[in-house]
Every structure is written in structure tokens, then in C-alpha cells.
Amino acid sequence: MPNYKLFYFNLRARAEPARMMFALAGCEYVDDRFTHEEWPQRKTDKELFPIGQAPVLLVDDKVIPQSAAISRYLARELNFYGANSLEAAQIDVVLETMADIEDKMMPLYADQDAAKKAEVLKAFVEITSKPYFTYLEQLIEEAGGKHFVGNKVSLADIHIFNMLDMMTNSKYKIEGLLDSYPQLRAFCKSFRDEGPLKSYLESRPVTEA
Ligand SMILES: N[C@@H](CCC(=O)N[C@@H](CS)C(=O)NCC(=O)O)C(=O)O
Known part of the structure; x- marks a missing residue:
């Protein structure tokens, strides 16, 4: 096993799927977190x-x-990228659908007044994000509710949980986001409360995002 060192802000956000895979695999790594004040120097x-x-x-000396x-490198190394190429493709479908949602989310956080922001958030929940969430809702329902792909936790579960956790339980919380998606809500609840990451999720640092 190489020496792993992960460098990121003291946030979940873009580094959390890697941390979750290390926790699930019981793989040692250095979790180097820094503040926004330290970043210009770092x-x-x-x-x-x-x-x-x-x-x-950092993987040994490779950056x-x-x-x-x-995420994809660690998923391949630590066995979270499906049991075969077809499962890997299904995992990619989930990741790319999620990337589409995140692309549409970015403008929500541009500076704007409160009334405009409320209007933009409403449009995101009710219109822009709907085809993507409807599809993800259908996928998890068809898969039986527990795992998006296959019969064990994969990169798809990890990324979806992290994204929904960010969107419902962080400073970027979007009110009412999952009101129309009971299967996605149930997936998140069972992943958090009953999944193999339960104790990691309960003990990880509490962060604003
Ligand atoms: N595509 C990159 C984007 C990375 C990115 O935007 N990182 C932000 C933090 S989430 C950052 O480093 N911001 C500080 C800066 O740009 O100076 C990725 O997914 O890793």
C-alpha cells in the first residue's frame, strides 16, 4: 500500500469522498486540513x-x-468502482448526473440580493434540478433502495450521499430540495444511520460545508 496524504481545507466538500473511502477500506492516510487564512501561504x-x-x-511522491x-483513482485502488465494466459505467452515470446538478448549482451562490436569491433557489428546486433528481430517484428505487450499483457501497453511493449531505446539511443547505424525492431521502437516512460509515460519520470533524 502506498503512503497517502490528502491536502484540503477543513471542509467535507470536494475531499470527503476520498476520506470516506479511506475510512471504509480501513486504509491509513494523513488528513492534512488547513484554514482559509493558511491557504495563501500553503x-x-x-x-x-x-x-x-x-x-x-499525494501518493508516495506523486501529486x-x-x-x-x-475519487476515481481511490475507488479503483480500494475497490469502490463496481465489480465489472458495466457496473463501472453505471457508477459513472450517477457521477456525471451529479456533476450536471453541481454545474447548475454554481450560479446559485453568486452574489445577489435576498429576493433574487430566493427566486433562483426556487427555480433550481422546482425546474432546473428536476430531471436529474427524478432520474436518480428512479435509479435508487429500481436498485432496491440501499446501493445505487451492485450490492456493496460504491463510489456512486459515496458521492451521492456527500452531495446530498452538503445540500441539506451545510451552509449551502437548500430548503425543500428533497421534498419530492422520498427514495433519495430514505437512501441518505439508511446510509447515515445503518451503513458501514455510521461511526465515521458520527465522529468526523463538524464543518460548515
Ligand atoms: N476542479 C477542481 C476544483 C478545485 C477547487 O475549485 N478548489 C477550491 C476549493 S473547493 C480551491 O482550491 N479554492 C482556492 C483557490 O482557488 O485559491 C477539483 O474538483 O478539484
């Missing part, structure tokens, strides 16, 4: 932060930036 290390962004995963690359 990012002067151009070898470690070649794009000037975090997260970065891997880009959270999606980190």
Missing part, C-alpha cells in the same frame, strides 16, 4: 499545488490534483 508550494487549488492527493481524479 499554495505557494507550487509542486504540491500545481493548479493553485485543493484538494490534492494528484482534481477531486474527480482523486
Whole structure:
């Protein structure tokens, strides 16, 4: 097993799927978290932060930036990327659907007055995000409610849980987001309360996002 070191802010956000996979696999790693105040100094290390962004995963002496690359690498190494190519493709479908939702979410956080923000959030919940969440709701229902793909926790479950956790339980919380999606709500509840990450989720640092 290589030496793993993960560098990110003291947030769940883009690094949490990696931390969740390390926890599930019982794999040791260094979880190097820094504050926003420390970041300008940390990012002067151009070898470690070649794009000037975090997260970065150090695998022995190899630098891997880009959270999606980190997640997919660890999923392959630690066996969270499905049992075969077809399952891997199904996992990718979930990840890419989630990426579409996140793309549509970004403008919600642009500076704007309260009335405009309420209008934009309502449109996101009721219109823009609907085809994606409806599809994810259908997928988890067809899969039996517990795992999006296969019969064990995969990168799909981990990423969906993390995204929904961020959208319902962080400073980016969106009111009413999952009101129309009972299967997704049930999936999150069982993942949190009964899944193999229960004790990790209960003991991880509490962060604003
Ligand atoms: N596509 C990149 C985006 C990384 C990114 O935007 N990171 C933010 C934190 S979530 C960052 O490093 N912000 C500080 C900066 O850009 O100086 C990824 O997914 O890793």
C-alpha cells in the first residue's frame, strides 16, 4: 500500500469522498486540513499545488490534483468502482448526473440580493434540478433502495450521499430540495444511520460545508 496524504481545507466538500473511502477500506492516510487564512501561504508550494487549488492527493511522491481524479483513482485502488465494466459505467452515470446538478448549482451562490436569491433557489428546486433528481430517484428505487450499483457501497453511493449531505446539511443547505424525492431521502437516512460509515460519520470533524 502506498503512503497517502490528502491536502484540503477543513471542509467535507470536494475531499470527503476520498476520506470516506479511506475510512471504509480501513486504509491509513494523513488528513492534512488547513484554514482559509493558511491557504495563501500553503499554495505557494507550487509542486504540491500545481493548479493553485485543493484538494490534492499525494501518493508516495506523486501529486494528484482534481477531486474527480482523486475519487476515481481511490475507488479503483480500494475497490469502490463496481465489480465489472458495466457496473463501472453505471457508477459513472450517477457521477456525471451529479456533476450536471453541481454545474447548475454554481450560479446559485453568486452574489445577489435576498429576493433574487430566493427566486433562483426556487427555480433550481422546482425546474432546473428536476430531471436529474427524478432520474436518480428512479435509479435508487429500481436498485432496491440501499446501493445505487451492485450490492456493496460504491463510489456512486459515496458521492451521492456527500452531495446530498452538503445540500441539506451545510451552509449551502437548500430548503425543500428533497421534498419530492422520498427514495433519495430514505437512501441518505439508511446510509447515515445503518451503513458501514455510521461511526465515521458520527465522529468526523463538524464543518460548515
Ligand atoms: N476542479 C477542481 C476544483 C478545485 C477547487 O475549485 N478548489 C477550491 C476549493 S473547493 C480551491 O482550491 N479554492 C482556492 C483557490 O482557488 O485559491 C477539483 O474538483 O478539484
